Amino acid sequence: MSDALQTALQNTFSPETLLVILLAAMFGLFVGAIPGLTATMAVALMVPFTFFLDPVAGVAAIVTMEACCIFSGDIPTTLMRIPGTPSSAAYVDDAYALTQRHEHQKTLGVSLVFSVVGGLIGAVFLIVAAPQLARVAFEFSSYEYFWLCVLGLSCAAIVSRGSAAKGLLSLAIGLLIACVGIGSTHGVPRLTFGIEQLASGIDFIPAMIGLFGFSEVLRNVLKPAVQESALQAAAAEARFGSRGWLGAAMRDVFSSAIQRLKRSIGRVLTSSTIGAFIGMLPGAGADIAAWVSYAVSKRRSTVTEQAEYGSGSLQGIADATTANNASLAGAWIPALVLGIPGDSVTAIVIGVLLMKNVSPGPDIFQNPAQLPIVYSIYLTFVLANLLLLPLGFLAIRLGSQIVRVPRYVILPLILMACIVGSFAINSSYFDVYVMLCMGLLGFVLERFGVPLGPVVLGIILGPRLEETFVQSLTKSDSLTAFFSRPIAASLGALCIIVWLWPLISRLIGKNRRSTAAVPS
Template sequence: MDTLLKSVELIADPLTLGVMLLAAVFGLFVGAIPGLTATMATALLIPFTFFMDPVPAIAAIVTTVATAIFAGDIPGALLRIPGTPASAAYCDESYAMTKKGLGERALGIALVTSVIGGLAGSIVLSLSSPMLAEFAIQFSSYEYFWLACLGLSCAVIISTGSTLKGFVSLFIGLFIATIGIDGTAGHPRYTFGSIELMGGVSFIPAMIGMFAISEVLRYVASNRTVTKVPQSSGGGVFRGLGPILNKYRYNILRGSSIGAVVGILPGAGADIAAWISYAISKKRSRESEKFGTGHPEGLVDAGAANNASLAGAWVPAIVFGIPGDSITAIVIGVLYMKGMNPGPMVFIERPELIYSVFLAFFIANLALLPLGFGAIKLSRYILRIPRQVLMPIILIFCMVGAFAINNTVFGITVMLVLGILAYLMEENGFPVAPAILGIVLGNMVEDNFMASMIKADGDPLGFFSRPIAATLGIVTILLWLAPLVAMIVRWRVGKTDQDSAS
């Protein structure tokens, strides 16, 4: 009880609440600009967190992400341009409602379901994290090795596009993670004589470069024009919302549940949760023929799922130090900077800070309701800001953030190089998320592998010597073999069909 009261005191501090309010406005602004993702908003926020205490810093990130994910629905509904990837799943549906003159109602549905889904995800985070932490205290290097491998595998398998390209992206990230001094042998690797590289590739400049700089380059290369905002999208934000939410109350529950579960999977994220929830909604609906014509059912499911997944993604990040999505990959770096090393021991050493994070999720989602309403009303003005003004400002923030890590220009160099790399990867169909997870988890995989091999005297069977490690190891290996088995089955079926035809 004392811990909870201390957490309430920390989060109720006027400075913390003021920071959360500013972060909410910032998240709504960035999320409403097409192409500027919630991940990019988080990356841009990092320089400001240097000067904050742990609770305001993490609360600012939580609030920014929650509001940015919803704000991505605004250009999706009004312009058919999803502001964030999580909004893409139901962009056509909400735009179809706008063409019927119900644009504000579509955004009202998205707002309320986002709040409900976010609160549901916050409950899952608050209840499951302490229980998982008690379980995770028993983990040794064997379990952490397999857990990191499982996280990397999930990220590749569920990433959109080619699985092979996902693997290539993952190995690029793992290679970047090996740069610097070998933690076991103390020998420099891939430093090319550079003293700066001996410390490895700094995590925050890498994140800023791969998310923010790549988006700036994409804008410059595409020379996109701004689409005009519709003059009228009547219907009222909350008008007629009660009967719709009552009719689809089970859809809200289902979408929230799917979002929370998918969010916990390493590498999944809100966009995957929204797509899965929308697809299931369409498949299980009694009015599936109405989907795509401005039917609210899909909006209810996907809107609840995308915000529920945000809190779910924090579960593996806080308990195991494994990012649930690209946003929590950045958050882990901030946690380390603030002395809140993620892992089960943080629940014992600094429980008041963890419970403050849980409270921040509840406050951020409740604050989203009035702030989101205001954003919907102001959306026409937000969407008219010229990109020629925004992009240079974003570039300046990126450079300041990269420089501030070690007060050296080398951070800016890392940011620019990896930004160009991420841009080239995405232009050629290689997803960036597996590379990010490779950078985040690379050291964890290597350090735990080497520690385990030393403990087992070089015997590989040592990785299966403990029950939990053996279970995780078998699951991971089966996951690795699944694509190969599927390929063999497809080949045999194709061969059988050819034999039958001949």
């Protein structure tokens, strides 16, 4: 075992591999920051070249790129309200609200530090408990996934601000959008209204860019120009003092994040566990992890803190970003142990490993020839996350210059980013129209105070919910089957508790209020 570790150390810390890791990190940061390009896309672009790299360097490149990509997705999320990758969608409103209060450096600092911590804890899960955890993933059949989807959708009610009816409306819109096209469940076109392009469905990424990014451009155009630029100039002046001086810059970015980290170790652990666990389940990835963790985070907060969620809660961002980075390592658990990919990136990784004559599966831990690769993967996870700290800091400083750019320059550029970002995913101008329509929808919904988050959640989970429901019913006609397996039953019970929570909390609240009335 120590031999294998030694080989792994040698391989991972060879100059060639370190160079590959550094380049992959920069590439990942870059791709993640461009709206419309996802971590999967970044990795797919890399794959043909991994054929010519040695296995350790190839896999290290993928690990690093993925970690950097998911963090840097937060940069456009915070600065421009366009989620850089789907994983940032859960907290886009919070992050952008903070930017409007000129706290973007602090926000991105929190996002960076918690991403790194989440990534590292996720790596610990992978290293320590991979084989044990993978067995749990094997227990997940369509019933369990069904309840997981229901639980995820229930998050919509938790995460949305304002009235429950508005949250529900938003969710229903998302579910309807998810129905468009030829789904995999039935194989017939639905809600296409005879438009041929709609047969392929509404792609999630242009929809997300439109809902958040384009609607923000529209809102900004309606704002009076003078006020805004005066505000921005003032902010730029205020920032000027701290610019250029490394110590002060680091204090700007990191001080609040580190204080928060010290205060909330317990929550970090919860969020990373949620992240690693959801990442581990095939078909549920970083985006869902962020939503669930955000919802849990809101539930755990005090009433005053809860009011902040959706309008600039640093804690919400911290918990969600911890979870989405922790989920990355989680996805490697079933991939390595069972050879079943936990997400689209690990699906590619399995291909790469097979290409290098490494076959993922239980044997990978026993075969002395393959063990060094496994250790190298562990080491890279740690290394990549540590490397993310300085590189992410640079990216934040660079990105933050955006807020100093005058409005008449930045708004056209954001519009361009929306257009090219939605075009890039499928190279199709139809997606730009989708983005446009979704932008208008987002604009109208926000005018009426309807939250946008649940729309996105509906689009992500809608197809999975329908699929697992139909699968489960096809397997067995009776509804009791949904509770017949132990994990399914407990997930189902959890869902019911979440739905009844308002009732329960009111009951508890009444009791507490009656006892606590005297001292207050």
